[in-house]
Protein backbone atom coordinates (compact mmCIF):
# COMPACT_ATOMS: atom_id res chain seq x y z
CA UNK A 1 0.00 0.00 0.00
CA UNK A 2 2.81 2.41 0.85
CA UNK A 3 4.19 2.10 -2.68
CA UNK A 4 0.73 2.73 -4.16
CA UNK A 5 0.50 5.90 -2.13
CA UNK A 6 3.95 6.99 -3.21
CA UNK A 7 3.15 6.38 -6.89
CA UNK A 8 -0.07 8.39 -6.55
CA UNK A 9 1.82 11.30 -4.95
CA UNK A 10 4.52 11.15 -7.60
CA UNK A 11 1.90 11.24 -10.36
CA UNK A 12 0.36 14.36 -8.84
CA UNK A 13 3.75 16.17 -8.91
CA UNK A 14 3.06 17.82 -5.55
CA UNK A 15 5.11 20.73 -4.19
CA UNK A 16 5.23 19.42 -0.62
CA UNK A 17 4.19 16.42 1.43
CA UNK A 18 2.80 16.63 4.98
CA UNK A 19 2.69 13.43 7.01
CA UNK A 20 0.49 13.94 10.04
CA UNK A 21 1.93 11.28 12.34
CA UNK A 22 1.87 7.55 13.08
CA UNK A 23 4.75 6.89 10.75
CA UNK A 24 5.36 3.58 12.49
CA UNK A 25 3.30 0.94 14.29
CA UNK A 26 5.32 0.68 17.50
CA UNK A 27 8.20 3.17 17.22
CA UNK A 28 10.75 0.46 16.46
CA UNK A 29 14.20 1.41 15.20
CA UNK A 30 13.75 -0.62 12.01
CA UNK A 31 10.35 0.94 11.34
CA UNK A 32 11.83 4.41 11.62
CA UNK A 33 14.74 3.46 9.35
CA UNK A 34 12.25 2.24 6.73
CA UNK A 35 9.99 5.29 6.92
CA UNK A 36 13.03 7.60 6.82
CA UNK A 37 14.09 5.99 3.54
CA UNK A 38 10.50 6.16 2.27
CA UNK A 39 10.21 9.90 2.92
CA UNK A 40 13.55 10.57 1.24
CA UNK A 41 12.08 9.00 -1.90
CA UNK A 42 9.68 11.86 -2.55
CA UNK A 43 10.62 14.48 -5.12
CA UNK A 44 9.06 17.15 -2.89
CA UNK A 45 10.09 18.39 0.57
CA UNK A 46 8.28 16.63 3.41
CA UNK A 47 7.08 17.88 6.77
CA UNK A 48 6.53 14.93 9.11
CA UNK A 49 5.40 14.95 12.71
CA UNK A 50 5.14 12.11 15.21
CA UNK A 51 1.93 10.39 16.26
CA UNK A 52 1.15 8.30 19.30
CA UNK A 53 2.35 5.14 17.54
CA UNK A 54 5.79 6.69 17.09
CA UNK A 55 6.61 6.55 20.78
CA UNK A 56 8.74 3.39 21.30
CA UNK A 57 6.52 0.69 22.81
CA UNK A 58 9.01 -2.11 23.45
CA UNK A 59 11.81 -0.14 25.13
CA UNK A 60 10.57 1.68 28.21
CA UNK A 61 13.99 3.23 28.75
CA UNK A 62 13.89 4.81 25.29
CA UNK A 63 10.21 5.69 25.69
CA UNK A 64 10.82 7.76 28.78
CA UNK A 65 14.41 8.98 28.41
CA UNK A 66 14.61 9.69 24.67
CA UNK A 67 11.14 9.21 23.16
CA UNK A 68 11.91 11.13 19.96
CA UNK A 69 15.51 10.02 19.39
CA UNK A 70 14.53 7.56 16.66
CA UNK A 71 12.30 10.10 14.95
CA UNK A 72 15.13 12.63 15.03
CA UNK A 73 17.68 10.14 13.72
CA UNK A 74 15.66 8.92 10.78
CA UNK A 75 12.92 11.44 9.95
CA UNK A 76 13.66 15.02 10.99
CA UNK A 77 15.88 16.80 13.52
CA UNK A 78 12.93 18.54 15.18
CA UNK A 79 9.50 17.26 16.21
CA UNK A 80 8.05 20.80 15.98
CA UNK A 81 9.14 22.28 12.67
CA UNK A 82 8.41 24.80 9.95
CA UNK A 83 8.44 24.25 6.19
CA UNK A 84 8.00 27.08 3.66
CA UNK A 85 7.19 26.16 0.06
CA UNK A 86 6.10 28.59 -2.64
CA UNK A 87 4.25 31.03 -0.41
CA UNK A 88 2.77 28.38 1.84
CA UNK A 89 3.95 28.22 5.46
CA UNK A 90 3.49 24.86 7.17
CA UNK A 91 4.06 24.40 10.89
CA UNK A 92 4.18 20.90 12.33
CA UNK A 93 3.51 20.31 16.04
CA UNK A 94 4.14 17.10 17.95
CA UNK A 95 0.92 16.34 19.87
CA UNK A 96 1.99 12.83 20.93
CA UNK A 97 3.27 12.19 24.44
CA UNK A 98 5.30 9.29 25.88
CA UNK A 99 2.98 9.13 28.91
CA UNK A 100 0.16 11.01 30.58
CA UNK A 101 -2.02 10.84 33.63
CA UNK A 102 -4.71 8.26 33.01
CA UNK A 103 -4.74 4.90 31.30
CA UNK A 104 -4.92 5.93 27.66
CA UNK A 105 -1.45 7.00 26.56
CA UNK A 106 -2.54 7.32 22.94
CA UNK A 107 -4.19 10.66 23.68
CA UNK A 108 -2.39 13.85 22.77
CA UNK A 109 -2.02 17.46 23.76
CA UNK A 110 -0.25 20.68 22.82
CA UNK A 111 1.75 22.66 25.36
CA UNK A 112 1.58 26.43 25.75
CA UNK A 113 5.12 26.56 24.36
CA UNK A 114 4.01 24.71 21.21
CA UNK A 115 0.98 26.95 20.71
CA UNK A 116 3.24 29.99 21.09
CA UNK A 117 5.76 28.47 18.64
CA UNK A 118 2.97 28.03 16.09
CA UNK A 119 1.49 31.50 16.66
CA UNK A 120 4.88 33.18 16.26
CA UNK A 121 5.59 31.14 13.15
CA UNK A 122 2.21 32.02 11.66
CA UNK A 123 2.71 35.73 12.28
CA UNK A 124 6.33 35.91 11.13
CA UNK A 125 7.08 37.71 7.88
CA UNK A 126 8.26 35.39 5.13
CA UNK A 127 9.64 36.00 1.68
CA UNK A 128 7.64 35.48 -0.42
CA UNK A 129 4.76 36.37 1.90
CA UNK A 130 2.79 33.28 2.86
CA UNK A 131 -0.60 33.29 1.16
CA UNK A 132 -1.65 30.13 2.95
CA UNK A 133 -0.74 29.24 6.53
CA UNK A 134 -1.01 25.70 7.79
CA UNK A 135 -0.69 24.01 11.18
CA UNK A 136 -0.32 20.23 11.26
CA UNK A 137 -0.66 17.95 14.28
CA UNK A 138 -1.53 14.31 14.75
CA UNK A 139 -4.49 14.38 17.12
CA UNK A 140 -7.96 15.60 16.15
CA UNK A 141 -9.22 19.07 17.01
CA UNK A 142 -12.92 18.24 16.72
CA UNK A 143 -14.77 15.12 17.88
CA UNK A 144 -15.79 12.80 15.06
CA UNK A 145 -17.63 9.46 14.94
CA UNK A 146 -15.54 6.32 15.17
CA UNK A 147 -13.33 4.60 17.74
CA UNK A 148 -10.61 7.29 17.85
CA UNK A 149 -12.83 10.27 17.06
CA UNK A 150 -13.08 11.40 20.67
CA UNK A 151 -9.32 11.74 21.11
CA UNK A 152 -9.37 15.50 20.68
CA UNK A 153 -6.59 17.55 22.25
CA UNK A 154 -7.48 19.28 25.53
CA UNK A 155 -8.30 22.99 25.36
CA UNK A 156 -8.75 22.71 21.60
CA UNK A 157 -10.94 25.83 21.35
CA UNK A 158 -8.18 27.96 22.84
CA UNK A 159 -5.52 26.45 20.58
CA UNK A 160 -7.64 26.91 17.44
CA UNK A 161 -8.49 30.48 18.40
CA UNK A 162 -4.78 31.26 18.89
CA UNK A 163 -3.99 29.72 15.49
CA UNK A 164 -6.81 31.64 13.77
CA UNK A 165 -5.80 34.91 15.46
CA UNK A 166 -2.25 34.39 14.21
CA UNK A 167 -3.50 33.91 10.64
CA UNK A 168 -3.87 30.15 10.26
CA UNK A 169 -5.98 29.01 7.32
CA UNK A 170 -5.69 25.27 7.62
CA UNK A 171 -5.29 22.79 10.45
CA UNK A 172 -4.25 19.32 9.31
CA UNK A 173 -4.82 16.32 11.58
CA UNK A 174 -4.59 12.52 11.52
CA UNK A 175 -5.19 9.72 14.04
CA UNK A 176 -8.82 8.83 13.28
CA UNK A 177 -8.19 7.05 9.95
CA UNK A 178 -11.16 8.79 8.31
CA UNK A 179 -10.51 11.54 5.79
CA UNK A 180 -12.65 14.66 5.86
CA UNK A 181 -12.85 18.44 5.98
CA UNK A 182 -14.84 20.95 7.99
CA UNK A 183 -14.89 24.64 8.71
CA UNK A 184 -14.35 25.41 12.38
CA UNK A 185 -15.52 28.77 13.65
CA UNK A 186 -13.42 30.39 16.37
CA UNK A 187 -13.63 33.73 18.11
CA UNK A 188 -10.93 34.91 15.71
CA UNK A 189 -12.45 33.59 12.49
CA UNK A 190 -12.81 30.25 10.79
CA UNK A 191 -10.11 27.73 10.01
CA UNK A 192 -10.42 24.69 7.76
CA UNK A 193 -9.68 21.37 9.42
CA UNK A 194 -8.61 18.69 6.99
CA UNK A 195 -8.29 15.23 8.51
CA UNK A 196 -6.18 12.56 6.87
CA UNK A 197 -7.24 8.96 6.58
CA UNK A 198 -4.70 6.21 6.96
CA UNK A 199 -2.28 5.92 4.07
CA UNK A 200 -0.93 2.46 4.72
CA UNK A 201 -2.25 0.99 7.96
CA UNK A 202 -4.33 -2.17 7.93
CA UNK A 203 -6.46 -0.64 10.71
CA UNK A 204 -9.25 0.67 8.54
CA UNK A 205 -12.26 2.29 10.12
CA UNK A 206 -15.00 2.14 7.56
CA UNK A 207 -13.15 3.44 4.52
CA UNK A 208 -10.14 2.29 2.51
CA UNK A 209 -6.65 3.81 2.90
CA UNK A 210 -6.45 7.28 1.44
CA UNK A 211 -4.30 10.28 0.74
CA UNK A 212 -5.37 13.93 0.71
CA UNK A 213 -4.33 16.18 -2.16
CA UNK A 214 -4.73 19.87 -1.37
CA UNK A 215 -4.54 22.38 -4.18
CA UNK A 216 -4.15 26.04 -3.31
CA UNK A 217 -4.91 28.64 -5.97
CA UNK A 218 -3.53 31.93 -4.59
CA UNK A 219 -4.89 34.07 -7.44
CA UNK A 220 -8.47 33.06 -6.75
CA UNK A 221 -7.94 32.30 -3.05
CA UNK A 222 -9.43 28.89 -3.59
CA UNK A 223 -8.53 25.65 -1.87
CA UNK A 224 -9.53 22.28 -3.24
CA UNK A 225 -9.28 19.02 -1.36
CA UNK A 226 -9.26 15.77 -3.27
CA UNK A 227 -9.32 12.62 -1.16
CA UNK A 228 -7.90 9.72 -3.15
CA UNK A 229 -9.26 6.45 -1.74
CA UNK A 230 -7.29 3.32 -2.55
CA UNK A 231 -9.94 0.75 -3.31
CA UNK A 232 -9.34 -2.94 -3.95
CA UNK A 233 -7.94 -4.28 -7.23
CA UNK A 234 -5.89 -1.14 -7.82
CA UNK A 235 -8.87 1.20 -8.25
CA UNK A 236 -8.83 4.74 -6.86
CA UNK A 237 -12.01 6.66 -6.07
CA UNK A 238 -12.21 10.34 -5.13
CA UNK A 239 -14.08 12.74 -2.88
CA UNK A 240 -13.88 16.49 -3.45
CA UNK A 241 -14.39 19.55 -1.24
CA UNK A 242 -13.72 23.18 -2.11
CA UNK A 243 -13.30 26.32 -0.03
CA UNK A 244 -12.76 29.96 -0.90
CA UNK A 245 -11.39 32.91 1.04
CA UNK A 246 -12.94 36.35 0.64
CA UNK A 247 -11.55 39.30 2.61
CA UNK A 248 -9.81 36.88 4.94
CA UNK A 249 -12.91 34.77 5.68
CA UNK A 250 -13.20 31.14 4.62
CA UNK A 251 -16.39 29.52 3.40
CA UNK A 252 -17.16 26.24 1.71
CA UNK A 253 -18.02 26.30 -1.95
CA UNK A 254 -21.04 24.32 -2.87
CA UNK A 255 -21.44 22.73 -6.27
Ligand SMILES: [Fe+2]
Pocket residue numbers: 022051052053138174175176
Ligand atom coordinates in the same frame (compact mmCIF):
# COMPACT_ATOMS: atom_id res chain seq x y z
FE1 LIG B 1 -2.67 7.97 16.14
